[in-house]
Amino acid sequence: MATAFVLQRAQGSVKECTHRCAAHGARRLPVRPARTSCVNAFDLPTPEQAAAVDAALLTRHSMRAFLPRAVPRSMLEEILAVASRAPSGTNTQPWQVHALTGAALKRFTARVTAAYLDPDQNAAHREEYAYYPLEWRSPYIDRRRKVGWDLYGLLGIGKTDKARMQAQHARNFGFFDAPVGLIFTIDRVMQQGSWLDYGMFLQNIMTAARARGLHTCPQAAFTQFHALIAEELQLAPEQMLVCGMSLGWADPAAVENSLVSERAPVAEFTRFLED
Numbered sequence: 297m298a299t300a301f302v303l304q305r306a307q308g309s310v311k312e313c314t315h316r317c318a319a320h321g322a323r324r325l326p327v328r329p330a331r332t333s334c335v336n337a338f339d340l341p342t343p344e345q346a347a348a349v350d351a352a353l354l355t356r357h358s359m360r361a362f363l364p365r366a367v368p369r370s371m372l373e374e375i376l377a378v379a380s381r382a383p384s385g386t387n388t389q390p391w392q393v394h395a396l397t398g399a400a401l402k403r404f405t406a407r408v409t410a411a412y413l414d415p416d417q418n419a420a421h422r423e424e425y426a427y428y429p430l431e432w433r434s435p436y437i438d439r440r441r442k443v444g445w446d447l448y449g450l451l452g453i454g455k456t457d458k459a460r461m462q463a464q465h466a467r468n469f470g471f472f473d474a475p476v477g478l479i480f481t482i483d484r485v486m487q488q489g490s491w492l493d494y495g496m497f498l499q500n501i502m503t504a505a506r507a508r509g510l511h512t513c514p515q516a517a518f519t520q521f522h523a524l525i526a527e528e529l530q531l532a533p534e535q536m537l538v539c540g541m542s543l544g545w546a547d548p549a550a551v552e553n554s555l556v557s558e559r560a561p562v563a564e565f566t567r568f569l570e571d
Contacts, residue, residue, distance in 0.1 A: 352506040357557075359511040360447075360467065361550030362474040362542065369397075371508060372476060372543070379500035384493035390486045391497045394529050396477040404477065404528055408521050409469040413462075423519045424536065435560075443557045450551050468517040474544035479518065479525060481535040494538060501541065511546035511553075515539060 341349075376393060384390060396404050411417040429436065445455075453460045471477040478501075482494060502512045518525060518540035525537055546553050 348507070349503075352503045356502050356506050357511070357553070357555070358513040359542070359546040360472045360513060360552045360555075361547040362472055362511070362544040363547050364473065365475065365545045366397075367476050367510065367544055371510075375501060375504045375508065375510075375543075378504040379497055382493065382497040382500045384497075385489050388486070388490060388493065390482050390490040391494055392481045392483075392535065394479040394481065396471075396479065397475060401471070401475075401477050404525075405470045407528055408518070408524060409466055411521055411524055412466055412469050421521050421523065424522045425519070427516045427519060439558075443555075446557070447552060447555055450555055465517070468515050468540075469521075471515075471540070471542040472513060474513075474542035476543040478541040478543060479529065480538040480540070481531060482538050484534050484536045491538075498539075498541070501543075505543055509545070510543060513542040515541060 372395060376395075380389065380391075382391075411421065432440070448454075448461070448464075451460075451464060453464065467473075480494070480498070482490060498514060502514065505512050516539050519537055522537040525531070526535070531537075
């Protein structure tokens, strides 16, 4: 009989339950638990379990100000272990994570921020891949403008205040003062399908972080400085920068953290085909 497993938290650690399968024998997999022992993967979740998952998803916002409170390495490793259960084509698992804390984080952020603020260095660095469309059109440009001006409005930054806009953008490169900075890379041989897999892995990290009271901010801003980052992190030539992510305890008093971007209703992006 096949049984699934959940992780159990016990005194701050993760216990692994064993999954047994007639075809594949026993394997150990880390997942975040309910506070019970093993459960069957085919059982319907309780309303409380469903609500907890929904809450983790619905309370995930991109936070842009963090408290100076450390994230235990054990918690970070637990989040990454859970996130690694993301699906990937033929189980290729294309993700590579570079976790920065302490002195390494300070050194990294100082170097990238300095490059951004120096006009000559800034001009010399360009993205390795196009994250955004080369030609903007509605509704995408409208959504982009709205969330940008909503953020600046909260911060009291006017449309002509270029200096404050630059200063706010520079905060990206300090991971918004988060105690953990994550840089993600992928092997260059991997193709578009693996980037889809990567997105699911990133979402898993953000959801698992919320389950532990942490917040995140996924960041494409780092892609401009891929060459500098490759040098700083001593990346192998075959590694390509995907993005960065801030992770930590969000500052509830920071006005920018009150921003909740809008979402289109289901009817706007879904076709239901029944007949």
